[in-house]
Amino acid sequence: MQKKIIEIRWHGxxxxxxxxxxxxxxxxxFISGYSGVVMAPTFGTERRGAPVFTSLKISKQKIYDLSPxxxxxxxxxxxxxxxxxxxxxxxxxxxGLIIVNTPKPPTDYDYPGMKIATAxxxxxxxxxxxxxxxxxxxxxxxxxxxxxxxxxxxxxxAIKDEFKNRKPNRNAKAARLVFEKTVIGNGSEARP
Numbered sequence: 444m445q446k447k448i449i450e451i452r453w454h455g456x457x458x459x460x461x462x463x464x465x466x467x468x469x470x471x472x473f474i475s476g477y478s479g480v481v482m483a484p485t486f487g488t489e490r491r492g493a494p495v496f497t498s499l500k501i502s503k504q505k506i507y508d509l510s511p512x513x514x515x516x517x518x519x520x521x522x523x524x525x526x527x528x529x530x531x532x533x534x535x536x537x538x539g540l541i542i543v544n545t546p547k548p549p550t551d552y553d554y555p556g557m558k559i560a561t562a563x564x565x566x567x568x569x570x571x572x573x574x575x576x577x578x579x580x581x582x583x584x585x586x587x588x589x590x591x592x593x594x595x596x597x598x599x600x601a602i603k604d605e606f607k608n609r610k611p612n613r614n615a616k617a618a619r620l621v622f623e624k625t626v627i628g629n630g631s632e633a634r635p
Contacts, residue, residue, distance in 0.1 A: 450516050463605065567624060584618035
């Protein structure tokens with residue numbers, strides 16, 4: 444029997460905090476009983492604004508494969524404009540989940556056979572008092588709602604722990620607000 448490993452690829456731009464978001468989810472996953480947690484960041488041209496991605500694998504059992512993800516179950520996109528780049532959704536398994544920071548609804552995206560979860564993380568994070576462009580903690584709320592792998596309270600505490608000296612309550616509040624506002628679509632149907 445093969446063990447189930449959930450593979451999540453995070454895409455963002457340098458400075459958006461995709462790697463920090465994946466790290467927070469990794470910590471929360473471990474606390475939530477996933478004894479196998481592997482994160483493998485990948486850097487290209489290490490500069491602000493350049494596309495970056497990281498691989499996060501979680502499992503109830505130990506994970507020995509440390510390689511980057513080629514066939515993810517989920518893709519988390521911190522900037523919807525990255526979807527215009529080639530290869531962002533490549534390898535996504537049939538029936539996979541795409542979580543996007545975007546002002547658009549899921550029905551605006553044409554990915555047949557995939558689930559799409561959207562939230563305007565950028566605007567919602569500003570509403571709670573974060574600087575424009577700080578989207579890493581907010582996208583965790585969209586991830587929590589769409590993936591359903593761990594509860595929002597555990598993720599919220601992991602956010603507060605990571606940002607204990609940098610507005611922990613505002614960052615956690617951004618995640619909770621995005622959780623509430625995330626819309627999940629399956630085909631042409633969308634639900635709040």
